Amino acid sequence: MTAATKRRTKTKAPYLADLDPRDLLANPRNVRTQDSDLTELRASIAASGVLQALLVVPDDDGHLIVAGHRRAKAAAEALAAGEWPDGMPPTVPCLVRPDLAGVPADQVVSMLIENDQRADLTPTERAVAYAQLELFGLDPSQIAKRTGRSYKHVHDSLRLVTLGEKATAAADAGRLTLDDVAELQEFEDDPQTLEKILKDVDSSWGIKHKVGEERRKRTVKEAVAALKAELESAGVTIVKKPKDGWPYNCQMARLDQLATADGESIDPETVKALDGYGALIEERWESAEAVIVCLDPEAHGYKRTGHSYWKSPAEIAAKEAAEKAREERRERLKEAATVRRKFLVEKYGSAKGAKTLLVDAMRLAVVSPGFLAHHVAEDLIRDVAGGELDDGLTAGQDRLNRLLVARMIGAQEHNAGEAALGHWVKRQDLIAPWLTRLETDGYELSDAEAEWRTALIAEEEERQREEAEEEAERLRHEAEEVDDEDGVPDVVDVHLPEHDIEPDDAETDPCADADLNAGEFEASE
Numbered sequence: 001m002t003a004a005t006k007r008r009t010k011t012k013a014p015y016l017a018d019l020d021p022r023d024l025l026a027n028p029r030n031v032r033t034q035d036s037d038l039t040e041l042r043a044s045i046a047a048s049g050v051l052q053a054l055l056v057v058p059d060d061d062g063h064l065i066v067a068g069h070r071r072a073k074a075a076a077e078a079l080a081a082g083e084w085p086d087g088m089p090p091t092v093p094c095l096v097r098p099d100l101a102g103v104p105a106d107q108v109v110s111m112l113i114e115n116d117q118r119a120d121l122t123p124t125e126r127a128v129a130y131a132q133l134e135l136f137g138l139d140p141s142q143i144a145k146r147t148g149r150s151y152k153h154v155h156d157s158l159r160l161v162t163l164g165e166k167a168t169a170a171a172d173a174g175r176l177t178l179d180d181v182a183e184l185q186e187f188e189d190d191p192q193t194l195e196k197i198l199k200d201v202d203s204s205w206g207i208k209h210k211v212g213e214e215r216r217k218r219t220v221k222e223a224v225a226a227l228k229a230e231l232e233s234a235g236v237t238i239v240k241k242p243k244d245g246w247p248y249n250c251q252m253a254r255l256d257q258l259a260t261a262d263g264e265s266i267d268p269e270t271v272k273a274l275d276g277y278g279a280l281i282e283e284r285w286e287s288a289e290a291v292i293v294c295l296d297p298e299a300h301g302y303k304r305t306g307h308s309y310w311k312s313p314a315e316i317a318a319k320e321a322a323e324k325a326r327e328e329r330r331e332r333l334k335e336a337a338t339v340r341r342k343f344l345v346e347k348y349g350s351a352k353g354a355k356t357l358l359v360d361a362m363r364l365a366v367v368s369p370g371f372l373a374h375h376v377a378e379d380l381i382r383d384v385a386g387g388e389l390d391d392g393l394t395a396g397q398d399r400l401n402r403l404l405v406a407r408m409i410g411a412q413e414h415n416a417g418e419a420a421l422g423h424w425v426k427r428q429d430l431i432a433p434w435l436t437r438l439e440t441d442g443y444e445l446s447d448a449e450a451e452w453r454t455a456l457i458a459e460e461e462e463r464q465r466e467e468a469e470e471e472a473e474r475l476r477h478e479a480e481e482v483d484d485e486d487g488v489p490d491v492v493d494v495h496l497p498e499h500d501i502e503p504d505d506a507e508t509d510p511c512a513d514a515d516l517n518a519g520e521f522e523a524s525e
Helices: 003-011 039-048 069-080 104-118 123-135 140-147 151-160 165-172 178-187 191-198 204-233 313-348 351-355 358-367 378-385 389-393 397-420 428-440 447-486 518-524
Strands: 015-019 054-059 062-067 092-096 277-283 288-294
Touching (some): 039 069, 104 140, 123 151, 140 151, 151 165, 151 178, 165 178, 178 191, 178 204, 204 277, 204 288, 313 447, 351 397, 358 397, 378 397, 389 397, 397 428, 428 447
Antiparallel strands (some): 015 092
């Protein structure tokens, strides 16, 4: 350092100097970290030189730039490329500030103010500068006062640098505001959630949506943890929700969807800490709920009162056995139907044989004509009738009788055959009487047919019993309604107005003896 420089440094008075831009030193604390394109600035300097003075401070190694890094760099590049204006010395004007030498905090403040006046710093650059000032012992209030910013602005900017690179990048891209930074502070201890919030968002609004959702999730998580601790302290076993089947097809069941064998409800507070019971924690929108469950209701003798598809191993085995029995019965009935068909053709496949069933056929034709209306079992009808049903268009009475009987036999067998396969039929009530009639006419029922008939009769009796009960209940309700209508109505005490009188005390109607035809007479005159 020259003697002249030392003398100026002692006075600490600012002064102007023309200095070679190539000798100027970049400030290690430069708040602007991103160099924009210098092409236009360099072209301007090549034409007219540097018109606005740089701000520098004396340094042991020369002069340290405080403001004007871009101008110094562009000027140095222009000199190196031989693009300096003709007749102009290879220097740039500088305002030397000895008072800032050795006071890095003041240098950073000056850089902040100067750069923000020229072109806004990025949020990250500003935040890093504030962080430097903090290292020099300035608190957010002092930084705000020195830079002319609000306390909240400085405080939130300082928090930005603590959120990591994804947050600073989002802020510099305009997707994250300082208000958002304040919201994100609660997730500083959860980098994964913070990264999830900042991922794939296009604006501050997207971040606000994600913050709200993650805040809700955190609230639920905290509620679950608190509820779990409370239950465990009460000795309640925490059970996990089954991956499949819950709650409709699961061995475990909610206690409020169970009842004792006597139909009584079960008090969860009494049993929740016992073996075989537990609590399943259900997450709600912003809370958590403990659902008390029984791990094996059937083992405790409980009945399921809620909707459930669950079957115990014993129930599944019974169901499979029943289905196997039904399948065996279907096969046995199918085989029996083949034998029965031969009997039908042999017994009723003549004019004489058909007469045996004529009355039955006529009765069905009159009472249930729809039963005979469908074209079913046509092969059997043809074999029994000895011809086609269309023959009836020209047939005589005897032939028509035989065709009618054949049609009834076809309808009966189709009805029985569909029911034997397990299909729903409208006239199941006709099957047992039909088998009995055939038995009366000499057909020997197979074991499968006899068992089936017994089951059909029992089902029909149960159906009739239920219908009788329903009818009795209906008649009882009707009788109660009639009793209500015939009952003596309540006496109502009517209070007449003050000047009204009872009918017995009323004056005689002055018009009672009037000639009601007087008007007519006068009119006729």
